[in-house]
Amino acid sequence: MHIIKVDNLVKTYNTRRAVKGISFQVEEGEIFGIIGPNGAGKTTTIECIEGLKKSDTGSFIEVMGLNPEKHRKELYKHIGVQLQETSYPQFSKVKDIARTLEAFYDNALSYKELLKDFQLDDKANSYISNLSGGQRQRLSIALALINNPKIVFLDELTTGLDPQARRDMWEWVLKLKEQGRTVVLTTHYMEEAQYLCDRIAIIKDGEIVKLDSADNIVSSCNLTDKVVLKLQQSEEIENIKKYDYLEVEKDKNDNVIIKGDGEIALKVLEILSKEDIKYSDLKVIKPSLEDAYLNITNSREEVG
Secondary structure: OEEEEEEEEEEEEOOEEEEEEEEEEEEOOOEEEEEOOOOOOHHHHHHHHOOOOOOOOOOEEEEOOEOOOOOHHHHOOOEEEOOOHHHOOOOOEHHHHHHHHHOOOOOOOOHHHHHHHOOOHHHOOOEHHHOOHHHHHHHHHHHHOOOOOOEEEEEOOOOOOOHHHHHHHHHHHHHHHHOOOEEEEEOOOHHHHHHHOOEEEEEEOOEEEEEEOHHHHHHHOOOOOEEEEEEOOHHHHHHHHOOOOOEEEEOOOOOEEEEOOOOHHHHHHHHHHHOOOOEEEEEEEOOOHHHHHHHHHOOOOOOO
């Protein structure tokens, strides 16, 4: 069942079209990701779906059967929007904000139970300014769930978190899906999108250039494996580079990265043996969503 329908969404700022007639549907119960370069139109798209921005004439958006512009008050009984931490008074206590939000809704979930679920019950009397980055992000999800929403919108959920805190947040998002909620998220982290999302829309210059599962997106690019290894003698890299059907480069950690068509691992092993090159830590790495993303968008922008 389509819980969100978007057809020919256009949004113009003055004379610049930020979103250029995109169409997609989000299925009930899925985690749907929107990714793309900075300025691609991701945030504008989400804000139009949430009813925070008015789309151009001719655009069609329906969320749970409601027009987000005309029925925003009714819609906000059913959706949860993760606010940025700067939206909360930094010198307010966690429990005070949570309790206030709970009072707004007739079918609200217990703020005490939510704080417990997100391991924040021991921080109820803490000021928001004293929370760690991970705790603030968990609080932002907890507060987005107080109205017991069917759809949760998450924007750059793990930006600024350390790797472990990011992984912890991923597990919280998966729990939302287990509860039967639909999640729509934007992220700059390709690994995050690949791990969490059932389907992903890649937006570039205001248009959807690819929409599919992460695996299908990667497969569609016909990318090849790459071999990564360390050389015992760094100058031996020249003996690999002379095979001009290979792409050979070295990263900042002195790993040699080798790309090529066909059975690349077998070709590299044959060369290493033929040239009597001593090596260690050889790994064969399959193409990732990040590789596909860069291939599709032709962007060398850093993506996390």
